Every structure is written in C-alpha cells, then in structure tokens.
Amino acid sequence: MAEVKINIQEEGPSSFDLYDEDGKVGEMVFDIKSTDLTVYHTEVDPEKEGMGYAKLMLDAMVNYVREHQLKVIPLCPYVHLQFKRHEALYKDIWNKVREV
Template sequence: MAKVKLNIQEGEPSSFDLYDEDGKVGEMIFDIQGKDLTVYHTEIEPEKEGKGYAKMLLDAMVAYTRKNELMVIPMCPYVHVQFKRHEELYQDIWNKSNEN
C-alpha cells in the first residue's frame, strides 16, 4: 500500500513524497510563502505510472492546504490541469492571481 509523507525543508522547496513497497516512487515539490503554497513539480517513477499515485499526491497536498488555510498556486502542469478540469473541487484553495 502506497503512503504519502510530508517532507518540510527550511530554506528550500519541500515535498510530499510517495512510498510503496519498492521505496520512494514519486514526489510533489512545493514551497510556502506566506499563505501561498506553490506547487512546482509532480513526478512518478515511469514504471509506477497509471496506479493513481499522482492523484494520491494531489489529494495529500489539497488536504494539507485546507488544514493549514493556504491557497495553491499551481505552477506544476499536472496540478494546473487538475485544477482547471475539476475547478469546483479546488476553487476554495486556488489562488488565481498568477493566471494569465
């Protein structure tokens, strides 16, 4: 069973790291400035794609954001597409101030 672990780093980007029986298989890189959580990158090991792991990372990030009353700036293409595709699910945490 896969698990997501929060890895907070001081002075550099943090991550949600995804582990399964084979070890670390994915990550979502983010940074927090004030009340904004900026997601930069989501990556799953190629051999682990298609198992819903990216969605697990997304769900963990969204839960953390809501719990900590943050707003998301989705710079990561995966997160941005999910926010646009399912805007009704994320409108309460989507900081659109950087949208074009």
C-alpha cells in the first residue's frame, strides 16, 4: 500500500514523498511563503505511472492546505491541470491571483 509523507525543509523546497513496498516512488515539490503553497513539480517513477500515485500526492497536498488555511499556486502542470479540470473541488484553495 502506498503512503504519502510530508518532508518540510527549512531551507529549499519541501515535498510530499510517496512510498510503496519498493521505497520512494514519487514526489510533489513545493514551497510555502506566507499563506501560499506553490507546487512546482510532481513526479512518479515511470514504472509506477497509471496507478493513481500522483492523485494520492495531490490529495495529501490538498488536505494539508485546507488544514493549514493556505492557498495553492499550481505551477506544476499536473496540479494546474487537475485544478482546471475539477475547479469546483479546488476553488476554495486555488490562488488564481498569484498564478504566473
């Protein structure tokens, strides 16, 4: 069973790291400044693609953001696409004003 663990860094980007029986198989890289969580990149090992792992990290990030009253700046193409496809699900946390 896959598990997402948050890895907060004082200096440099933080990440939501995804682990399964094979070890670390994915990550979602982000940074928090003030009340914004900026997602830069989501990656899953090629042999693990298509298993819903990116969605597990997305769900973990969304839960974290809501729990900590943050807004998301989705610079990551995957996260941005999911926010656009399912705007009603994410409108409460999507910071469109700060998007590039």
